[in-house]
Amino acid sequence: xxxxxxxxxxxxxxxxxxxxxxxxxxxxxxxxxxxxxxxxxxxxxxxxxxxxxxxxxxxxxxxxxxxxxxxxxxxxxxxxxxxxxxxxxxxxxxxxxxxxxxxxxxxxxxxxxxxxxxxxxxxxxxxxxxxxxxxxxxxxxxxxxxxxxxxxxxxxxxxxxxxxxxxxxxxxxxxxxxxxxxxxxxxxxxxxxxxxxxxxxxxxxxxxxxxxxxxxxxxxxxxxxxxxxxxxxxxxxxxxxxxxxxxxxxxxxxxxxxxxxxxxxxxxx
Numbered sequence: 001x002x003x004x005x006x007x008x009x010x011x012x013x014x015x016x017x018x019x020x021x022x023x024x025x026x027x028x029x030x031x032x033x034x035x036x037x038x039x040x041x042x043x044x045x046x047x048x049x050x051x052x053x054x055x056x057x058x059x060x061x062x063x064x065x066x067x068x069x070x071x072x073x074x075x076x077x078x079x080x081x082x083x084x085x086x087x088x089x090x091x092x093x094x095x096x097x098x099x100x101x102x103x104x105x106x107x108x109x110x111x112x113x114x115x116x117x118x119x120x121x122x123x124x125x126x127x128x129x130x131x132x133x134x135x136x137x138x139x140x141x142x143x144x145x146x147x148x149x150x151x152x153x154x155x156x157x158x159x160x161x162x163x164x165x166x167x168x169x170x171x172x173x174x175x176x177x178x179x180x181x182x183x184x185x186x187x188x189x190x191x192x193x194x195x196x197x198x199x200x201x202x203x204x205x206x207x208x209x210x211x212x213x214x215x216x217x218x219x220x221x222x223x224x225x226x227x228x229x230x231x232x233x234x235x236x237x238x239x240x241x242x243x244x245x246x247x248x249x250x251x252x253x254x255x256x257x258x259x260x261x262x263x264x265x266x267x268x269x
């Protein structure tokens with residue numbers, strides 16, 4: 001089981017990509033809960049309500065992406081990606097669908113190379129040009145090169161299908177990661193891997209706590225890193241934390257109401 005240090009709510013995540021200061025564990029937990037449960041008002045008009053009325057919609061992509069089941073490959077992959085990055089026009093839909101067909105062999109090659117290991121279980125050499133050709137990092141870089149005009153949609157669909165192996169990154173988060181790359185990195189994904197390695201215990205604890213609290217999704221630590229990075233770089237972290245601390249799940253966490261004994265081992269999925 002995860003040791004006592006992982007259960008300490010004051011343990012911080014050291015994520016240089018999010019900024020120079022560590023993120024306290026409880027802040028990270030509240031931010032993810034806010035991402036999962038946040039709502040925003042929308043004025044909606046319909047034939048039965050011509051004057052319009054206010055409705056509450058999910059503020060972030062959790063319900064449209066993280067909580068969606070994995071189904072057989074097809075057009076649903078494009079729909080899933082739209083749930084995170086917005087609707088595509090006809091040409092954009094065709095571009096993403098065709099790109100997914102092109103990159104599927106590359107994603108399969110990355111999975112074969114990983115040999116059942118999760119992304120965070122890979123050695124650093126798998127994300128280094130010194131280990132190429134044939135590495136996971138080389139496959140991810142080639143996916144990026146051939147993902148067409150909507151790479152964020154492509155990587156969203158791939159991550160949803162392989163949430164423990166394919167990182168999800170956007171143009172914004174990629175730019176944020178670039179200054180942290182080192183000589184020999186096969187891409188910015190190497191930065192993500194180093195941060196996952198450095199925060200193995202804390203991220204495993206966060207992964208287990210979220211799964212125990214929310215019930216409708218079990219995002220991997222790879223996705224949790226993505227959420228925290230995106231919230232930080234888009235200046236939404238403070239709002240997500242505030243919303244998360246107002247959630248029912250936070251009250252359960254504060255009261256110690258979820259079963260800590262169900263947390264997986266640090267090396268688990």
